[in-house]
Amino acid sequence: MTTHPKGGRARMKPSTILFDVNETLSDMSPMAERFIEAGAPADLAKLWFATLLRDGFALTAAGDNGAFADIGAEALRGLFAGMELARGREAAVEHVMAGLAGLGLHEDVPDGVKALKAAGYRLTTLSNGSTQLAENLLSSAGLRESFERLLSVEDAQSWKPGKAAYEYAASACGAGTDELLLVAVHPWDIHGAARAGLGTAWINRPGGQYPAYFQAPDYTVSGLDELAAALA
CATH class of the missing domain: 1.10.150 (DNA polymerase; domain 1)
Structure with a gap:
């Protein structure tokens, strides 16, 4: 399932895509x-x-x-x-x-990362965990070179979904918040990023319902391998 923006914010095409790491890229079921x-x-x-x-x-x-x-x-x-x-x-x-x-990656992640990289997006992680965990995860999958940088809130003033975390990522990427798109499975992360002025894409692998009390995502996909097409 892929849904596109509707009736909401008019946005420029993002230059950089930020990825949450825990549960978004990594499969934590083990x-x-x-x-x-x-x-x-x-x-x-x-x-x-x-x-x-x-x-x-x-x-x-x-x-x-x-x-x-x-x-x-x-x-x-x-x-x-x-x-x-x-x-x-x-x-x-x-x-x-x-x-x-x-931990390893969800099965939809490698193709999704490759498609987004091929489409010309700059790729970066922004995790509440350490950069070393992201390094291990992506390196073991042979995807580390697809990412320009790996960011952690350990170097920011707050964890996500605090606004300062997303502003730190924008500064580290040399971009405005409106040039960034956050990809996450967590609605609280989507809400925080939207409130900070970022575009958002929610990966809804289990097909659940998005909480009405959070700001809705700009894009909803059932796997990362659908996102490049949704953004095209």
């Missing part, structure tokens, strides 16, 4: 196996990631900027407290966190 190996329920993986994001957003709202890995590890310690694990709690935390470095 993290469930990491929890099982640690002796915890598989469905705790989703709760952990939601907790990580919640606390990162709370720090941002309070004017702080916490490190993704530090928040993730501490959230795990809280979730694992009092639980009978297959290994010591700290070893379990380390085992789960190490899984982030070994």
Whole structure:
């Protein structure tokens, strides 16, 4: 499914496409196996990631900027407290966190990246996680050379969806916010980028409903491999 802008903002064609990394490019489903190996329920993986994001957003709202890995590890310690694990709690935390470095891409990503690069767009990542995770992810897939730069909010004043994160990306790319298009699976990221003046493209792989309380995306696609055609 691909939908195009309708009845909303008139936008110039973007020069640079920003990609969220966690869940947008990376397939995080293998993290469930990491929890099982640690002796915890598989469905705790989703709760952990939601907790990580919640606390990162709370720090941002309070004017702080916490490190993704530090928040993730501490959230795990809280979730694992009092639980009978297959290994010591700290070893379990380390085992789960190490899984982030070994994730692969969603199957629609390689063709999507290649098509967008061939269409002449400048490609950049903007993650609430570290640049090293993005480096590992893209390098292992042979796509690192398609990206001009890898950006992290660790170098910005706030996490996404704070406005400062998107303004930092625009400055790093030497572009105005209206020249950028953010691609993400997270509606909260789409909303934040739209509020900061960026164009937006929502990847809706599961075919879910977009929350009405967030600003609607300019484009909706079911896979990244549809985006170049939607932008043409």
